[in-house]
Amino acid sequence: MAGTVITIAQQKGGAGKTTLAAHLALAWAATGKRVAVIDIDPQASLSTWFALRRQRVSRDRLSIDVAAITGWRVAAEVERQARTHDVVLVDSPPHAETESRIAVRAAKLVLVPVQPSPMDMWATKATLDLARAERVPALLVLNRVPPRANLTEAMLATCSAFAVPVAETQIGNRVALAASLAEGRGILEMAPRSIAAGEIQALAEEVLGAAESGFGIAPARRSAAPDLARDRAEPAAAEDEAEKILTESA
Numbered sequence: 678m679a680g681t682v683i684t685i686a687q688q689k690g691g692a693g694k695t696t697l698a699a700h701l702a703l704a705w706a707a708t709g710k711r712v713a714v715i716d717i718d719p720q721a722s723l724s725t726w727f728a729l730r731r732q733r734v735s736r737d738r739l740s741i742d743v744a745a746i747t748g749w750r751v752a753a754e755v756e757r758q759a760r761t762h763d764v765v766l767v768d769s770p771p772h773a774e775t776e777s778r779i780a781v782r783a784a785k786l787v788l789v790p791v792q793p794s795p796m797d798m799w800a801t802k803a804t805l806d807l808a809r810a811e812r813v814p815a816l817l818v819l820n821r822v823p824p825r826a827n828l829t830e831a832m833l834a835t836c837s838a839f840a841v842p843v844a845e846t847q848i849g850n851r852v853a854l855a856a857s858l859a860e861g862r863g864i865l866e867m868a869p870r871s872i873a874a875g876e877i878q879a880l881a882e883e884v885l886g887a888a889e890s891g892f893g894i895a896p897a898r899r900s901a902a903p904d905l906a907r908d909r910a911e912p913a914a915a916e917d918e919a920e921k922i923l924t925e926s927a
Contacts, residue, residue, distance in 0.1 A: 684781055699727075711761070715744050715767045822849050
């Protein structure tokens with residue numbers, strides 16, 4: 678049985694994509710899952726961090742296979758890793774259109790981290806459009822959430838206007854997440870009873886469950902002739918509503 682492929686994608690930089698990917702991979706491995714990480718971001722931040730981990734952690738009980746690869750070989754590598762692992766996590770590049778599309782196409786779920794700010798929400802639309810175009814389910818996760826309930830609520834309303842599922846678990850703007858990575862460890866290893874660890878563990882369970890159940894936004898293929906006028910009108914209405922909410926919250 679092929680493993681579950683999850684692509685973490687966000688075409689806007691600075692959303693905490695790679696940090697989240699590292700913590701999620703370790704969280705899944707901690708439950709006994711066979712995990713592979715494929716880093717297709719030219720910056721190679723994720724694969725570089727795992728190399729640091731191998732230097733810092735002498736007796737690593739969490740075995741994670743890591744591959745850094747780009748270009749036309751991405752699809753074949755994802756397929757190869759999926760044959761021998763339970764979970765394959767693909768860290769996609771923020772701006773490379775072709776490679777991002779390949780990574781999204783290969784996935785069962787696209788996880789889209791977004792910071793709760795108007796600018797980040799606007800920039801996320803391109804990633805969601807890519808998931809829709811490839812008919813792959815997507816799930817938004819609010820990341821680096823500050824303790825400002827009013828702004829977060831405004832962002833949740835925006836997500837609703839985009840008709841995009843949002844993870845119940847939110848990841849707070851917690852220094853401990855970066856601090857643990859600086860030591861070559863995940864938050865579940867450094868501070869397993871912390872709030873940050875609880876959030877990562879909950880998100881890991883939620884994301885994997887969503888991927889395995891096929892939960893997400895990808896529209897079903899129509900068997901009847903499509904109503905083109907309605908298809909054009911509904912996304913436009915959703916985008917107009919989202920822009921209104923974002924403008925009011927800015």
